[in-house]
Amino acid sequence: MGSVSTSATRLRDDLAAGRISSVEATRACLDRIHQVDGRVQAFLRVDAEGAMAAAADVDRRRSQGLPVGLLAGVPIALKDILCTRGQPTTCGSKMLERFVPPYDATVVRKLREADAVILGKVNLDEFAMGGSTENSAYFPTRNPWDLERVPGGSSGGSAACVAAEMAPWSIGTDTGGSIRQPAALCGITGLKPTYGRVSRFGLVAFASSLDQAGPMTHSAEDAALLLEAIAGHDPLDATSADVPAPRYTAELDKPLDGLRLGLVRDHYGAGLSSEVEAAVREAVRIFESLGARTVDISLPHSKYGIATYYVIAPCEASSNLARYDGVHFGYRTDEPSMLAELEAERRAALASSGDSARAEAAVAAIDSPLVRLYRRTRAEGFGPEVKRRVMLGTYALSAGYYDAYYLKALKVRRLIRNDYDAAFENVDLIIGPTTPAAAYRLGEKANDPLAMYLEDLYTVTANLAGVPGISIPCGSTAAGLPIGLQLQAPAFQESRLLRAAHRFQRVTDWHLRRPDLS
Numbered sequence: 001m002g003s004v005s006t007s008a009t010r011l012r013d014d015l016a017a018g019r020i021s022s023v024e025a026t027r028a029c030l031d032r033i034h035q036v037d038g039r040v041q042a043f044l045r046v047d048a049e050g051a052m053a054a055a056a057d058v059d060r061r062r063s064q065g066l067p068v069g070l071l072a073g074v075p076i077a078l079k080d081i082l083c084t085r086g087q088p089t090t091c092g093s094k095m096l097e098r099f100v101p102p103y104d105a106t107v108v109r110k111l112r113e114a115d116a117v118i119l120g121k122v123n124l125d126e127f128a129m130g131g132s133t134e135n136s137a138y139f140p141t142r143n144p145w146d147l148e149r150v151p152g153g154s155s156g157g158s159a160a161c162v163a164a165e166m167a168p169w170s171i172g173t174d175t176g177g178s179i180r181q182p183a184a185l186c187g188i189t190g191l192k193p194t195y196g197r198v199s200r201f202g203l204v205a206f207a208s209s210l211d212q213a214g215p216m217t218h219s220a221e222d223a224a225l226l227l228e229a230i231a232g233h234d235p236l237d238a239t240s241a242d243v244p245a246p247r248y249t250a251e252l253d254k255p256l257d258g259l260r261l262g263l264v265r266d267h268y269g270a271g272l273s274s275e276v277e278a279a280v281r282e283a284v285r286i287f288e289s290l291g292a293r294t295v296d297i298s299l300p301h302s303k304y305g306i307a308t309y310y311v312i313a314p315c316e317a318s319s320n321l322a323r324y325d326g327v328h329f330g331y332r333t334d335e336p337s338m339l340a341e342l343e344a345e346r347r348a349a350l351a352s353s354g355d356s357a358r359a360e361a362a363v364a365a366i367d368s369p370l371v372r373l374y375r376r377t378r379a380e381g382f383g384p385e386v387k388r389r390v391m392l393g394t395y396a397l398s399a400g401y402y403d404a405y406y407l408k409a410l411k412v413r414r415l416i417r418n419d420y421d422a423a424f425e426n427v428d429l430i431i432g433p434t435t436p437a438a439a440y441r442l443g444e445k446a447n448d449p450l451a452m453y454l455e456d457l458y459t460v461t462a463n464l465a466g467v468p469g470i471s472i473p474c475g476s477t478a479a480g481l482p483i484g485l486q487l488q489a490p491a492f493q494e495s496r497l498l499r500a501a502h503r504f505q506r507v508t509d510w511h512l513r514r515p516d517l518s
């Protein structure tokens with residue numbers, strides 16, 4: 001971005017000191033988007049006009065000595081699953097192609113109140129279901145470190161736009177790893193807050209008991225600043241926690257003496273790439289050299305994490321996505337062709353059977369127009385992965401299977417949570433890999449959903465337990481792809497996570513490396 005710092009914190013300070021204007025900073029982002037997004041494909045929609053107007057407004061108020069917000073003039077990109085008033089919010093789905101929300105998500109409202117400049121909406125897996133951004137109904141986003149590889153997902157657009165320096169930071173969402181995993185694969189910092197720390201109002205629901213929005217940034221310092229702007233209780237979200245949010249930036253440099261890091265024995269088994277393991281072990285040594293003590297711990301039920309998550313998340317999704325029926329809002333199938341289809345079926349039924357009783361039965365078996373409207377709308381509006389989840393979830397919730405699948409998964413979820421509670425009696429943070437391997441090739445796992453689900457091994461348990469987790473860059477593969485380190489903390493201890501990550505980033509430079517897109 002030319003003379004614009006890619007540290008959002010520096011940029012904010014430069015703006016405050018008048019070394020740069022928000023119009024200049026925003027223009028630099030838009031220029032960069034123009035230069036590289038044709039190749040990266042992170043943005044679904046760039047709101048150049050809106051961003052420039054917001055930037056000019058902040059500059060004007062600042063020059064008049066009027067008060068400005070915490071993030072005054074700093075550009076940001078939003079995952080296209082957060083409702084933006086008057087701006088399309090597609091969720092990466094054909095279903096919401098033309099949906100324009102009449103209100104802002106609370107996260108978006110808070111960003112506007114903080115005077116952040118919204119550049120546009122970035123790509124994701126459809127309804128945040130996926131780990132590669134290949135499930136977007138529009139196009140796949142590419143990893144800026146290697147354009148033939150996936151950026152991770154579902155917040156792949158959010159990660160790629162930051163890694164490629166099109167925006168200094170962004171907002172992503174994480175239901176089973178969708179902030180941390182793309183952050184790891186794109187070499188940036190991604191924080192999933194405690195469940196309830198950030199309001200879900202206006203965040204289009206995937207799995208309501210797991211979803212959280214959070215910062216995707218270059219550094220822990222930036223994540224602290226962004227979390228400060230978006231965290232806090234919200235009466236519009238009944239699951240939002242009524243726990244005061246600290247000033248994360250003010251706590252960043254507080255000492256971390258005697259930090260006890262839990263090394264999860266269960267993490268270092270089959271499936272973990274040797275390059276990722278080596279980078280994580282080196283990161284542990286760095287923490288030790290900074291005075292941390294490591295303790296071997298076990299999360300014995302984490303091996304059931306994937307199975308549990310892939311019951312609970314689809315169950316909640318099947319319920320949440322029932323609203324896309326072609327009536328309330330969003331996509332609707334073409335009604336004249338649907339009615340013609342029903343009429344043709346009726347004629348065929350009448351013609352095919354000789355006796356009138358059988359003909360009547362055949363006609364009665366045809367959908368009513370309303371049912372056909374639902375069916376066609378959903379068949380045409382949803383992509384294959386969303387359909388798979390709706391079917392899995394509907395099955396697991398159906399009478400006769402509910403106890404065996406959904407109820408059982410809820411019980412295992414409790415055991416996973418208990419494991420964390422027990423572990424955090426002896427350690428302050430849990431340290432380990434974010435993903436089993438670095439970014440894979442586009443298309444490599446697209447036809448193998450199970451292989452894709454297994455990528456979420458290390459991230460889903462934090463969502464199931466409701467605890468916060470952060471991924472920070474900690475190394476690079478021989479092929480030059482970023483590797484992510486995950487730290488997890490007890491509920492509402494984001495400050496501890498950020499302090500540890502910040503300490504690590506003061507003595508390492510992985511977070512300062514940028515892909516070459518020239």
Ligand code: GLN
Pocket residue numbers: 128129130131153154173174175176177178179206313456
């Ligand atoms: N990859 C996981 C899934 O497909 C996580 C997605 C997310 O966190 N939104 O469900």
